[in-house]
Amino acid sequence: MDMKVAKKKLALKEKYKLLTRDLGWEPSYQKKDDIYPYIKYEGIKIHDWDKWEDPFRLTMDSYWKYQAEKERKFYAIIDAHAQNNGHLNITDARYLSALKIFLQAISPGEYAAGKGFARTGREFPGVGTQVACQMQSIDEIRHAQTQIHALSNYNKFYNGFHAFADARDRMWYCTLPRSFFDDAMSSGPFEFMIAIGFSFEYVLTNLLFVPFMSGAAYNGDMATVTFGFSAQSDEARHMTLGLECIKFMLEQDPDNLPIVQNWIDKWFWRGFRLLGVVGTMMDYMLPKRVMSWREAFEIYGIENGGALFNDLARYGIRPPRGWDDAGKALDHMSHQFMLALYQYNFGTAFHTDIPTEEDMAWLDKKYPTTFNKYYRPRWEHIRKLKEAGTPYKNMGLAKLCQTCQIPTVFTEPDDPTQLTIREVDYKGDKYHFCSEGCQHIFENEPEKYIQAVLPMPQLFQAPLSGDLVAWMNWVGLQNGKDNGDYFGSEDQKNFDAWRDLATRNV
Amino acid sequence: MSTVFIALQANEDTRPIIDAIVLDNPECTVNRQPAMVKIDAQGKLTVRRETIEEQLGRPFDLQELQVNLITLSGNVDEDEDSLTLCWNS
Amino acid sequence: MQIDLRTVSIEPLRQTFDHLARRFGNKPASRYQEGSYDIQATENLHYRPTWDPDQLIYDASITRIVMQDWYALKDPRQFYYNNYTLARARQQETTEANFTFVETRGLADAIPDDLRQTVLDLLVPLRHAAWGANMNNTLVCGYGYAAIFTQACMFHAMDNLGIAQYLSRIGLLLGDVEALEAGKTDWLESEVWQPLRRYVEDTLVIRDPFELYVAQNVALDGLLYPLVYEQLIDGDLSPRGASAVAMLTQFMRDWYEETRKWIDAVIKTAAAESPANRAVLEEWTTHWTQRAADALLPIVRQANAEQAETMLAEEVTALKARLKKTGIEI
Ligand SMILES: [Fe+2]
Ligand SMILES: [Fe+2]
Numbered sequence A: 001m002d003m004k005v006a007k008k009k010l011a012l013k014e015k016y017k018l019l020t021r022d023l024g025w026e027p028s029y030q031k032k033d034d035i036y037p038y039i040k041y042e043g044i045k046i047h048d049w050d051k052w053e054d055p056f057r058l059t060m061d062s063y064w065k066y067q068a069e070k071e072r073k074f075y076a077i078i079d080a081h082a083q084n085n086g087h088l089n090i091t092d093a094r095y096l097s098a099l100k101i102f103l104q105a106i107s108p109g110e111y112a113a114g115k116g117f118a119r120t121g122r123e124f125p126g127v128g129t130q131v132a133c134q135m136q137s138i139d140e141i142r143h144a145q146t147q148i149h150a151l152s153n154y155n156k157f158y159n160g161f162h163a164f165a166d167a168r169d170r171m172w173y174c175t176l177p178r179s180f181f182d183d184a185m186s187s188g189p190f191e192f193m194i195a196i197g198f199s200f201e202y203v204l205t206n207l208l209f210v211p212f213m214s215g216a217a218y219n220g221d222m223a224t225v226t227f228g229f230s231a232q233s234d235e236a237r238h239m240t241l242g243l244e245c246i247k248f249m250l251e252q253d254p255d256n257l258p259i260v261q262n263w264i265d266k267w268f269w270r271g272f273r274l275l276g277v278v279g280t281m282m283d284y285m286l287p288k289r290v291m292s293w294r295e296a297f298e299i300y301g302i303e304n305g306g307a308l309f310n311d312l313a314r315y316g317i318r319p320p321r322g323w324d325d326a327g328k329a330l331d332h333m334s335h336q337f338m339l340a341l342y343q344y345n346f347g348t349a350f351h352t353d354i355p356t357e358e359d360m361a362w363l364d365k366k367y368p369t370t371f372n373k374y375y376r377p378r379w380e381h382i383r384k385l386k387e388a389g390t391p392y393k394n395m396g397l398a399k400l401c402q403t404c405q406i407p408t409v410f411t412e413p414d415d416p417t418q419l420t421i422r423e424v425d426y427k428g429d430k431y432h433f434c435s436e437g438c439q440h441i442f443e444n445e446p447e448k449y450i451q452a453v454l455p456m457p458q459l460f461q462a463p464l465s466g467d468l469v470a471w472m473n474w475v476g477l478q479n480g481k482d483n484g485d486y487f488g489s490e491d492q493k494n495f496d497a498w499r500d501l502a503t504r505n506v
Numbered sequence B: 001m002s003t004v005f006i007a008l009q010a011n012e013d014t015r016p017i018i019d020a021i022v023l024d025n026p027e028c029t030v031n032r033q034p035a036m037v038k039i040d041a042q043g044k045l046t047v048r049r050e051t052i053e054e055q056l057g058r059p060f061d062l063q064e065l066q067v068n069l070i071t072l073s074g075n076v077d078e079d080e081d082s083l084t085l086c087w088n089s
Numbered sequence C: 001m002q003i004d005l006r007t008v009s010i011e012p013l014r015q016t017f018d019h020l021a022r023r024f025g026n027k028p029a030s031r032y033q034e035g036s037y038d039i040q041a042t043e044n045l046h047y048r049p050t051w052d053p054d055q056l057i058y059d060a061s062i063t064r065i066v067m068q069d070w071y072a073l074k075d076p077r078q079f080y081y082n083n084y085t086l087a088r089a090r091q092q093e094t095t096e097a098n099f100t101f102v103e104t105r106g107l108a109d110a111i112p113d114d115l116r117q118t119v120l121d122l123l124v125p126l127r128h129a130a131w132g133a134n135m136n137n138t139l140v141c142g143y144g145y146a147a148i149f150t151q152a153c154m155f156h157a158m159d160n161l162g163i164a165q166y167l168s169r170i171g172l173l174l175g176d177v178e179a180l181e182a183g184k185t186d187w188l189e190s191e192v193w194q195p196l197r198r199y200v201e202d203t204l205v206i207r208d209p210f211e212l213y214v215a216q217n218v219a220l221d222g223l224l225y226p227l228v229y230e231q232l233i234d235g236d237l238s239p240r241g242a243s244a245v246a247m248l249t250q251f252m253r254d255w256y257e258e259t260r261k262w263i264d265a266v267i268k269t270a271a272a273e274s275p276a277n278r279a280v281l282e283e284w285t286t287h288w289t290q291r292a293a294d295a296l297l298p299i300v301r302q303a304n305a306e307q308a309e310t311m312l313a314e315e316v317t318a319l320k321a322r323l324k325k326t327g328i329e330i
């Protein structure tokens, strides 16, 4: 048999085109508008889907191959972690609060993103775009699952993890990420891309998975580092898709600019508020800290986000509307949010604490202009109350922001002593907001945001009617185990006892 | 000029890749953090397959980068020979 | 300080997450269970979709199929991302080896020209049908209800895409870029392919996720795969000298064998739920199987004029028998 000369090798770009976008065709038996019914109502004009640039050119065979390699590494590490009591390697069990929040608040978002990208992966008419979205969809399923699997072993030994699926739908602070994702899911396909592709992926996941995971490494938690970095390697593709999509919209028609700008404004602020959670995790929940939330935000929010907006300036994009307010909030947000979480810690399925003297010295170093001035006195006051046996608990009904759903605990950008409370009357009802940014978002789409399900009022309505015990049962919170202060908790006692066993000959 | 970056997991697989990136981008800054190496560059960073192959001593498909990639920043342009990150401003 | 943590023997406080303990009791859950059950939001959905305010963000009522618990639609393969991806990675390795084997030994060139043309005429346009399948399963994932069902649909959609790409590579290998161009022209213009293209386009406007599942995975692919890969390639073209093509399409054959178990399980569970479900499923399968058979006939006939009717009749009978086992009579 004679060996024939190999056919001319197609370049990667050319081959990828043939293997993806060339699969589609112009339909003639059905109308394009009926096949892609949701593509016009947002007002985005696309003239030529072929102009779409594929960011990464992974065909399915390479996708399976490389993802399988990541998966093998990941499960090898978490299997070993479970078998060898890897949870006892963490610095101390205080750290677990961050993981509990992760599982209750972030992992369900991963799943929602997967669902949303299946939708955009079907609704966009361009095959290149469809395929990129579909890969992201299956990746996000991966993230939800690897996170649950990595944290599953912690659930066996520590409180606060066990009811994450109930918390997702019912817990008051979980409504913050839930409303973020529900907002994105109820938006059209293009806005969804800005919400998740840009705001969540580009700004948030970097902060969530890069400095936070370095923090996990620093705190001896190899299971979390592994899921974090393994997920973020997919996020690199997702961020690039988000960026590609923004550029594509802007290049297709100048009329798209104001719509895209409006979405960037909205989703930057939505994302920034959601980041408040990450801020408290980084500044208050890591026993050993790599960098402050502020420092992380400087790198991944300001520097990296700034680079992006400079790049997009050629299309007429300006930095998002809340950019300056965000800058001003940087030195305050994590402290204000943490104080709120602490005073409601009878109702959180994770432990919080009054920062120790050592913690406060660190916080002062990282927030030299604000911590000692505004927040140390409050913590010291709270500590005094606790020592006096009259711990400070806020059992009252917090006013929640109608948009981001955080209690209205933030201050005016230019006056950290002045609590921001904005109100809007709409169709005879009064709505509260944590910030000008959130009020602005509401006023753009009031009919959407009046639908928000606010968890605090729910507690005081039938069938719970203010019954805290019934509420705890309903959200899956075990009083005295999952909630309250870390010091004195079952988690602390167990962790210390188990660690003790490990270091002595019994 | 804005900063572009690429971050890789710190492990045996990535050591030669990082060496290659530094060879191709002598102006870049290498930050070693827990479990992660982040390489920053001003405006542009290029990862070349050939240089990686020289460091590695075996053929390398640039898409293999995916396995140990943590994150990146900048507009991405990838073909079989190189991956370039850049900001246009 | 290096601590030997393995020597520490401690009792877990609990075996699993609450939602899994409620379903399966307080015992360690499998990774499939942990990754699949109850992970989609169900309560307190905040906003109505702006793209269709009549729906909820996750809405079980957009299909005519009614389930008490959508998580009953278990996947017998118990695929979650990890074991799915690992399974496909192994298969792609075999496929890659098969392509390399065929390429390096010039086996493609050894196929007689007329037979090669028959193969190209049959397989290349199918890559477009596979893309249609990819779109449809993506829709079922996007709008279907409950992770246990929809994640498997996403895996299936990615498989459909993988198959479209393997078919394209077969086209490139046997006939270069020109073969893909010719295949697309056939798909768009040739009489032989129009009924199938119409079928695919008609399914692209279905918005009931479960009907779409039936039209795509049960009816169309339930006939197309055995007809093309078993009857035509294995039974006819391969013995005539195209055995290299049988190697290049091994993925499709293995995939069909594997995935039909999942599809049957889904249909069986949905049908067993209620007489109403059964009636709807019978209506859909009857309608779409008839249409799929009509759409496939000219394609089979083009590859084998004499036996086309017999082959199709056999496969329709086989599909009916398969459905009967799931409780569906057509
Ligand atoms: Fe993710
Ligand atoms: Fe992502």
Ligand SMILES: [Zn+2]
Binding pocket: A273, A401, A402, A403, A404, A405, A406, A433, A434, A435, A438
């Ligand atoms: Zn707000």
